[in-house]
Amino acid sequence: MSVTNPKSRQRLARWAAIVNDCSWWLFVIASLIAGGVWSLNRSAVSFSSNIYLYCAGFGQESRCEAGTSGSGPEQWFTDPAFYSLAAFVVLVCAAIAEAVSVGRFRHGIVTIALPLIAFVLFLAVTPDGIAGYDGRPVVAMVTVFVAVVLRETWARRYRAVYVADGS
Secondary structure, three states: OOOOOHHHHHHHHHHHHHHHHHHHHHHHHHHHHHOOOOOOOOOOOOOOOOEEEEEEOOHHHOEEEEEEOOOOHHHHHHOHHHHHHHHHHHHHHHHHHHHHHHOOHHHHHHHHHHHHHHHHHHHHOOOOOOOOOOOOHHHHHHHHHHHHHHHHHHHHHHHHHHHHHOO
């Protein structure tokens, strides 16, 4: 689809920016609820109402796991990790649409690259993710905060300028 009318391009850029923002926050929230973006660990919180806690052992040897009755592969729609990945796919598609409609190569690259960088940062601190992270929650919190600051600084400070005026 070729959009040649400047007003149509600007309208497409604005709508793509709205979808970009909405899918970004759904991605962030779903990732945090799921315990990561691509969690192979199914003990993360789920939308299911039947949450249980299983503890084995006593004293310092005890190990507890939280789980839900609805976090199996047969009920994928109760798994927030599914919504995290789905929102990320929509986010990247909206970023591409926004980048193409604005027509500025450098801005388009940044608009597309920042969600990918944020995804890698989220994945780096996801248990069972790419780095096998099993560290301190404060490190994960700071990493997620950096990802959000990068993306939001671009969205609020720089992207808003060229989407609003079409330049």
